[in-house]
Amino acid sequence: MDINKIGEYIQTLRKKKGITQAQLGDRLNISYQAVSKWERGEALPDTLLLLDLAIILETTVDNILNGGERLMNFNKKISTKDIKLGIDNLSNIGNLIGKDNTIYSGMVEGINSRMNIDLEDCFSDPYKKEALVVEIIVQNLINGDYVDISDAQSYLQYDHWKNMVSKYANKYGIK
Incomplete structure (x- = not known):
């Protein structure tokens, strides 16, 4: 907590709402000097005031206590190894059940149309196949999952895809 x-x-939100320190103090039944001390980093709001302060400033107590920085609560940890294994298994389904099987052809058609790709071409090209792995990682990051960068780096072969995962992980607060 900084x-x-x-x-x-607090100061940014107060000014954005066009409220003076005195007006904020009045609404909270405290002095403008107390508000000034918060904004200068000399004191923190009393815990009994936090909810009212959050309501007035149209934010949350969490946001106030984190100084407006997003609190990272990841849904789950994703494993690059498991994703890679999943893509490998997916690519092997055609060999196991037959590429003319309705289930396989429906799966391929669905993925092709949804992602605008040629899935079988991706399966046959290691660079494109790895792109599928990275696409899954990026989608999971966007959905709030966590990926260990060093794990991804160890299982990905191509620098381009390693950099892509690092870029997106950094964007979502993973270093």
């Missing part, structure tokens, strides 16, 4: 960031965040 007291200066909290103060800056």
Whole structure:
């Protein structure tokens, strides 16, 4: 918890709403000096005031206490190894049940039309096959999952895809 960031965040929201320190103090039944101390990073709001402060500033208590920074709560940890295994198994279904099987052809048609790709071409080209793995990783990151960068780096072969995973992981707060 960074007291200066909290103060800056309160000040930013207060100014955005066009409220003076005195007006915010009045609404919270405290002095403008107390608000000034928060904004200068000299003190924190009393816990009894946090909910009212959040309502006035149209934010959440979590946002206030995190200085406006997004709190990263990942849904689950994803494994690059497991995703790669899944793509390998998916590519092997045609060999197991026959490429003329309705289930296989329906799966391929569905993925091709949904993703605008040629799935069988991706299965036969290691670079494109790895692109599928990365696509799954990126979609999971967007959906709030966590990926260990070093895990991804160890299972991905191509620098381009390694960089792509790192870029998206960094974007979502994973270093």
